[in-house]
Amino acid sequence: MRATVTAPATTQAVHTGPSLTRVTVALGGGAILLMTAMVVAVAIGSVGVGIGDTVAILGHRLLGLPLASSVAPGVESIIFDVRLPRVLTAMLVGGGLGLAGTVFQALLRNPMADPYIIGTAAGASLGAIAGLMAPILLPALAIGLGSSWLGLGLVQVLAFTGGLGTVLLVYAVSRANGRVPVVTLLLTGYAVSSVLAAGVALLMFFSGQHLGAIFGWLMGSLAAARWTNLAFAAPLLVVSAALLVVRWRGLNLLLLGDGPAANLGLDVEREKLVLTMLATLATSTVVAISGTIGFVGLVVPHVLRLAIGPDHRLLLPASVLYGAALLAVADLGARVAGGIPVGIVTALIGAPFFIWLLRRSRLVRPVVTQ
Amino acid sequence: MTVAVGSEVLTEVEGVAFAYPMPDGGRREVLRSVDLTLARGDLVALVGTNGSGKTTLLRLLTGVLKPDAGVVRFEGRSLADWRRLDLARRVAVLPQQLDLPVGFRVAELVGMGRAPHARRLFASTEADERAVARALADAGALELADRFAEELSGGERQRLLVAMALAQEPDLLLLDEPTLHLDLAHQVALLAAIRRLRDQRGLTVLAVLHDLNLAAAFAPRVAILDGGRIVADGPPAEILTRDLVRRVFGVQVDEARTADGRRHLALREV
Numbered sequence: 130m131r132a133t134v135t136a137p138a139t140t141q142a143v144h145t146g147p148s149l150t151r152v153t154v155a156l157g158g159g160a161i162l163l164m165t166a167m168v169v170a171v172a173i174g175s176v177g178v179g180i181g182d183t184v185a186i187l188g189h190r191l192l193g194l195p196l197a198s199s200v201a202p203g204v205e206s207i208i209f210d211v212r213l214p215r216v217l218t219a220m221l222v223g224g225g226l227g228l229a230g231t232v233f234q235a236l237l238r239n240p241m242a243d244p245y246i247i248g249t250a251a252g253a254s255l256g257a258i259a260g261l262m263a264p265i266l267l268p269a270l271a272i273g274l275g276s277s278w279l280g281l282g283l284v285q286v287l288a289f290t291g292g293l294g295t296v297l298l299v300y301a302v303s304r305a306n307g308r309v310p311v312v313t314l315l316l317t318g319y320a321v322s323s324v325l326a327a328g329v330a331l332l333m334f335f336s337g338q339h340l341g342a343i344f345g346w347l348m349g350s351l352a353a354a355r356w357t358n359l360a361f362a363a364p365l366l367v368v369s370a371a372l373l374v375v376r377w378r379g380l381n382l383l384l385l386g387d388g389p390a391a392n393l394g395l396d397v398e399r400e401k402l403v404l405t406m407l408a409t410l411a412t413s414t415v416v417a418i419s420g421t422i423g424f425v426g427l428v429v430p431h432v433l434r435l436a437i438g439p440d441h442r443l444l445l446p447a448s449v450l451y452g453a454a455l456l457a458v459a460d461l462g463a464r465v466a467g468g469i470p471v472g473i474v475t476a477l478i479g480a481p482f483f484i485w486l487l488r489r490s491r492l493v494r495p496v497v498t499q
Numbered sequence: 500m501t502v503a504v505g506s507e508v509l510t511e512v513e514g515v516a517f518a519y520p521m522p523d524g525g526r527r528e529v530l531r532s533v534d535l536t537l538a539r540g541d542l543v544a545l546v547g548t549n550g551s552g553k554t555t556l557l558r559l560l561t562g563v564l565k566p567d568a569g570v571v572r573f574e575g576r577s578l579a580d581w582r583r584l585d586l587a588r589r590v591a592v593l594p595q596q597l598d599l600p601v602g603f604r605v606a607e608l609v610g611m612g613r614a615p616h617a618r619r620l621f622a623s624t625e626a627d628e629r630a631v632a633r634a635l636a637d638a639g640a641l642e643l644a645d646r647f648a649e650e651l652s653g654g655e656r657q658r659l660l661v662a663m664a665l666a667q668e669p670d671l672l673l674l675d676e677p678t679l680h681l682d683l684a685h686q687v688a689l690l691a692a693i694r695r696l697r698d699q700r701g702l703t704v705l706a707v708l709h710d711l712n713l714a715a716a717f718a719p720r721v722a723i724l725d726g727g728r729i730v731a732d733g734p735p736a737e738i739l740t741r742d743l744v745r746r747v748f749g750v751q752v753d754e755a756r757t758a759d760g761r762r763h764l765a766l767r768e769v
């Protein structure tokens with residue numbers, strides 16, 4: 130012990146972490162909600178399957194439990210080959226968006242931030258739409274492009290690289306004297322997004338019969354969910370989420386500002402870069418398999434901050450669980466409503482709910498004061 | 500318990516020059532050649548005009564800024580050779596301005612002061628929680644522990660910031676205008692608490708202060724920064740004179756005596 134520190138005198142410990150109640154609500158509640166949402170979302174559809182049979186099929190295929198003979202063989206295929214990948218995709222997408230939204234709101238110290246804010250959405254959209262229109266843009270390549278790469282179509286690959294590439298560009302442009310001020314990052318992201326959005330509009334103007342497909346993609350949809358897409362997205366999302374969740378201390382410190390965070394031992398510029406890239410990796414992965422689903426990444430962090438407080442130790446894992454549950458339910462709504470894009474459901478129900486919350490609680494807080 | 504104040508050098512600034520890069524490609528020179536040595540247990544008030552480079556000097560002492568010339572050492576080792584995290588375990592700063600995140604309780608924020616000592620991935624240790632409790636007690640903020648930071652008054656907020664810095668269990672505490680926005684009672688209470696920590700634990704303190712009389716009452720040693728150099732450094736009774744105030748600040752003051760015989764600088768009517 131160093132000379133400056135005298136023996137502890139009378140002080141007892143002060144609890145600095147989240148309360149047990151908050152931990153229970155955040156993680157226990159989230160996990161239970163998510164499992165329930167998953168089973169219900171898999172059970173409900175054009176062919177009704179009982180909850181009991183659904184659980185039995187999931188237990189059989191996922192855990193190797195014996196399956197009761199009462200379950201019709203066709204039902205097993207509907208559950209496992211069609212609905213389960215779709216529900217799992219919804220969960221991955223929702224979890225990824227919730228987490229990335231939480232990270233960007235803290236990193237940019239901006240309550241308006243969502244996963245798309247610094248250019249991911251614009252870049253991914255331009256990539257995806259270029260992919261959708263590739264057959265008419267480059268007729269000679271149309272035959273070759275029909276094939277897939279690692280089980281992914283051209284649209285997914287271009288959306289993924291478009292989102293990731295745009296943020297890399299925005300980050301590089303924002304850098305000056307070895308620093309990336311968050312305000313510059315925000316404004317550069319906005320400017321670059323505007324340019325790319327013009328490109329998107331131009332392609333849509335000349336899109337002809339592809340307009341419907343483009344529009345569906347922009348609204349965000351999970352109709353194309355397949356096990357092959359999951360095989361690409363799940364590892365990327367699980368890894369980026371795990372690496373983000375353990376960086377809770379860095380995010381908490383960044384809320385204090387760059388200088389104070391540095392005084393508390395944080396390598397600020399490195400941390401900002403790592404957080405931006407991990408959150409962008411998660412977002413680009415999500416966008417590649419689902420399009421730009423709005424509102425989840427904005428609302429989930431705010432609602433959770435109200436419910437369990439702003440400590441990222443809990444906020445990060447909770448935003449994964451609740452984001453995942455929310456989108457599983459929203460996609461169920463989209464399917465039940467006749468297969469509309471899920472982005473319509475999240476905006477149509479999520480936005481009014483958010484407004485109600487704003488008015489009722491006055492508690493939707495800015496991320497920092499002053 | 501009183502720790503003997505020895506002559507063991509804790510940190511030293513030697514011939515340090517620093518200029519900020521300007522948008523037009525030029526440089527704005529702030530420090531020309533600063534020499535300052537702090538021994539363990541020193542309590543020093545740093546005084547100077549606005550823009551004289553006091554905050555810049557503090558930033559150089561934390562290693563957030565790197566000197567253009569000269570060297571800053573902590574425990575004999577150049578800051579260039581210190582890892583940021585290791586330095587954060589030894590040097591704490593009370594910044595002039597800090598945006599407090601909304602929704603955190605005081606105890607949670609003071610807990611952030613433990614970040615450089617973090618050992619576990621998610622949990623805090625018992626040592627962390629004890630350090631937080633002691634920091635809160637030392638800063639007179641124990642009763643604030645469960646309050647939300649955004650609800651605090653200016654004085655309470657400043658106590659919170661002091662507690663955050665103390666939770667780092669630093670050897671060197673750098674205070675950038677700690678009495679800003681505080682009324683007289685809170686100014687005195689805060690500085691008395693800092694002084695007690697120095698007397699009892701040998702904490703080394705460098706505090707930027709603007710009120711010369713407050714500096715003289717608080718610190719046994721005052722350093723004056725002017726024209727990019729330390730122009731005077733010593734006991735306030737010797738260096739805080741009419742002449743110095745006129746030379747550095749360009750202000751006419753009268754010298755008076757306090758009831759306990761100390762010199763007091765009195766402003767003329769403005």
